[in-house]
Amino acid sequence: MSTTAHPPAATLGQLRASGWVSRSVKAELRESAIARIRAGEPLFPRVLGYEDTVVPQLENALLAGHDIVLLGERGQAKTRLIRALVGLLDEWMPIVAGSEINDDPYEPISRYARDLLAEHGDDTRIEWVHRDRRYGEKLATPDTSVADLIGEVDPIKVAEGRYLSDELTVHYGLVPRTNRGIFAINELPDLAERIQVGLLNVLEERDVQIRGYKLRLPLDVVLVASANPEDYTNRGRLITPLKDRFGSQIRTHYPPTVEIEMEIVAQEAVPFAVDGLRVSVPEWMREIVATVSHLARASGNVNQRSGVSVRLSVSNEETLVANAARRCLLAGEDEVVPRVCDLDAMLASTMGKVEIESLEEGRDVAIVDQFLRQATLAVFRDRIDPDVAGAVLDAFEDGLTVSTGEDVSSADLAAVAGAHPALATAVATLDGVADSPATVASAVEFVLEGLHLSKRLNKDAVGNRASYRSRS
Numbered sequence: 001m002s003t004t005a006h007p008p009a010a011t012l013g014q015l016r017a018s019g020w021v022s023r024s025v026k027a028e029l030r031e032s033a034i035a036r037i038r039a040g041e042p043l044f045p046r047v048l049g050y051e052d053t054v055v056p057q058l059e060n061a062l063l064a065g066h067d068i069v070l071l072g073e074r075g076q077a078k079t080r081l082i083r084a085l086v087g088l089l090d091e092w093m094p095i096v097a098g099s100e101i102n103d104d105p106y107e108p109i110s111r112y113a114r115d116l117l118a119e120h121g122d123d124t125r126i127e128w129v130h131r132d133r134r135y136g137e138k139l140a141t142p143d144t145s146v147a148d149l150i151g152e153v154d155p156i157k158v159a160e161g162r163y164l165s166d167e168l169t170v171h172y173g174l175v176p177r178t179n180r181g182i183f184a185i186n187e188l189p190d191l192a193e194r195i196q197v198g199l200l201n202v203l204e205e206r207d208v209q210i211r212g213y214k215l216r217l218p219l220d221v222v223l224v225a226s227a228n229p230e231d232y233t234n235r236g237r238l239i240t241p242l243k244d245r246f247g248s249q250i251r252t253h254y255p256p257t258v259e260i261e262m263e264i265v266a267q268e269a270v271p272f273a274v275d276g277l278r279v280s281v282p283e284w285m286r287e288i289v290a291t292v293s294h295l296a297r298a299s300g301n302v303n304q305r306s307g308v309s310v311r312l313s314v315s316n317e318e319t320l321v322a323n324a325a326r327r328c329l330l331a332g333e334d335e336v337v338p339r340v341c342d343l344d345a346m347l348a349s350t351m352g353k354v355e356i357e358s359l360e361e362g363r364d365v366a367i368v369d370q371f372l373r374q375a376t377l378a379v380f381r382d383r384i385d386p387d388v389a390g391a392v393l394d395a396f397e398d399g400l401t402v403s404t405g406e407d408v409s410s411a412d413l414a415a416v417a418g419a420h421p422a423l424a425t426a427v428a429t430l431d432g433v434a435d436s437p438a439t440v441a442s443a444v445e446f447v448l449e450g451l452h453l454s455k456r457l458n459k460d461a462v463g464n465r466a467s468y469r470s471r472s
Contacts (some may be wrong), residue, residue, distance in 0.1 A: 003130060004091060006092040006128035009126065010125065011122060011123055012120075012121070012122045012123070022104050024220050025089070025180055025221065026222060027065075029062050029085065029088045030062055032088035033063060033088060037059065042055075043058070043084070043088070047081055047084065048267070049255040049261075050081075053253065054251075054253070057248065058081065061248035064247060066247025066248040067222060067223040068223075068246065068247065068249075068250060069188070069224075069243075069246045069248070070225070070226045070252055071227055072228075072252030072253065073254070073305075073309075074228070074306070075308075075309020075311045076252040076253060076254060076309075077310070078226040079186060079226060082182075082184045082226065085182055085222075086131055086134065089134055090131065091130065092130060092131070093129050094128055095126065096108055096112075096113040096116060096126060096127075097124070097127045098127075099112060099113050100112070100176075101177055101217070102177075102180045104180065105117075105126050109218055134181030135181055135182050135183075136174050136177065136178035136184070137183070137185075138174055139185075139186045140187045140188055140190040140191040141190060144191055146194075146195055147173060148174060149173045149174055149195065149198060150198050151173040151176060152170070152173070154169055154171040175199075175221060176217060178221055179219050179220055179221060180220045180221075181222075182224060183221050183223055183224070184225065185224075186225075187227065188227045189227050189228070189237035193239050197241075197242075199242060200242060223246075254297060254307075254310065255290075255310065258287060258294055262283075262287060264314075265290060265313045265317050266286065268310075268314045269317045269318050278335045278336065279321060279325070279336040279337075280336070280439070281321060281337070282432055282439060284430060284442075284443075285320065285442065285446070286317065288375045288376055289316045289346070289375075290313050291374075292316065292346070292350070293308055293316075295374055296350075296354050299371070300357075302354050302367075303355035303356075303357050308353070309353060312349075312350065312353040315353065316349050316350060319345050319348065319349040320338045320342050320343065323345035324337060324338040324342045328438075331409055331410075333409065333410060333438065335410070336438070337436075337439050337441070337442045338442060339441060339442045340376065340446055341405050341464070341466070342406075344369075346368075347365065347368055350371070351365070351368060356368070376446075376450065379446075379450075380446065380449070380451075380454070381454075383429075383430060384429065384430075384450060388425060388426045389426065389447075391425065392420075392422045393451065395422045396457060397470050401468065402444070402467070402468045403468075404444070404448065404467075404468070411441075413437075414437035414440040414444070416444060417440050423447065426447045427444060430443050430446070448468045452468060457469065457470065
């Protein structure tokens with residue numbers, strides 16, 4: 001991320017002279033949110049599908065100055081939303097030079113910073129911290145300790161001659177070190193209950209307790225957590241007093257439409273960039289990928305408590321493109337366009353991201369294969385007019401047979417479309433069909449497979465090759 005230079009003030013006196021005003025983190029977030037809302041700018045430009053549901057609730061929470069819990073299944077952009085909050089902070093923030101907990105030069109809270117200001121006054125050195133360094137994150141795991149989050153007495157500092165009760169003996173944990181920033185805890189219910197208790201004072205009284213003596217540290221931290229609904233609401237793994245201290249609980253969700261999921265995939269999939277190869281993904285193939293995920297989310301054969309992440313769609317498109325590239329490399333082609341014959345490669349990326357619930361051994365592969373066929377048929381019915389499809393069937397009634405598969409070149413399939421006007425017309429009705437053999441070949445396979453799944457053409461499949469012929 002590109003940054004501008006921080007202000008020139010290097011001492012407390014220069015900072016006062018510059019007119020800099022100290023604000024709380026919640027005030028920073030609130031004022032930045034207000035400015036963006038007034039300007040009509042999105043608060044989370046890279047998060048799609050939440051514009052009318054999650055984002056308004058987040059805006060309310062920021063304006064209200066709340067600590068927040070994002071509740072949702074895996075792959076619902078919870079962590080991305082949390083990290084995007086950093087962009088609402090001031091780009092640069094001054095701290096007392098050398099402070100471990102980002103002490104405000106005007107109102108220091110650590111013993112170190114207070115002593116430094118008492119000794120040097122306006123000559124106290126300050127440092128400027130970029131907003132990227134004002135974010136802390138911890139994945140809640142069973143081995144997380146209070147020392148990780150809050151802090152612990154450093155035995156080395158005690159051995160140097162300090163008293164155990166001296167604040168300078170403390171090694172601060174992640175939360176104090178994120179003072180004047182945003183701290184995120186992913187999968188909050190996975191924290192042991194005794195560790196959750198350690199966060200109570202941080203959220204309400206804003207102080208911490210270490211090793212039996214109280215350190216008054218009025219931390220300025222916005223705490224944002226993520227949780228799975230199953231853990232959060234049913235298992236009782238989040239203690240009630242901690243839940244009560246969060247100001248807003250916001251429910252996330254998966255993309256409500258296939259179109260939005262397609263946009264997310266186009267945004268998130270890693271581009272396949274290889275010298276000498278041109279890669280493009282037709283809209284109908286991307287729609288099949290997104291539809292597979294939506295079918296899985298509605299299926300009783302998939303464990304819905306674990307969710308079907310949007311990462312499934314992203315991984316499936318990447319696998320689809322990779323298989324198409326391998327096919328083109330073997331055929332000596334330089335234009336990579338996924339075809340229906342590449343869909344089977346998605347079995348590998350799908351099986352690792354969904355939890356199939358089936359009593360029959362080996363049934364999981366058949367269930368995923370059914371998703372692929374159902375998705376292809378749904379997209380075909382949505383994109384191909386029945387009258388146009390009927391004209392293609394007439395050509396097959398006259399004896400047309402078409403072979404497809406990995407070993408059939410794009411040029412050969414494009415030639416079939418060129419030789420049969422009805423098939424060429426069907427291909428031309430698809431949005432985004434470019435004047436290239438690879439794209440036309442992808443459209444031809446899609447039309448033929450759709451007619452087969454509609455039970456209007458026969459398909460004889462042997463190995464990697466398939467032949468389509470009339471049913472009569």
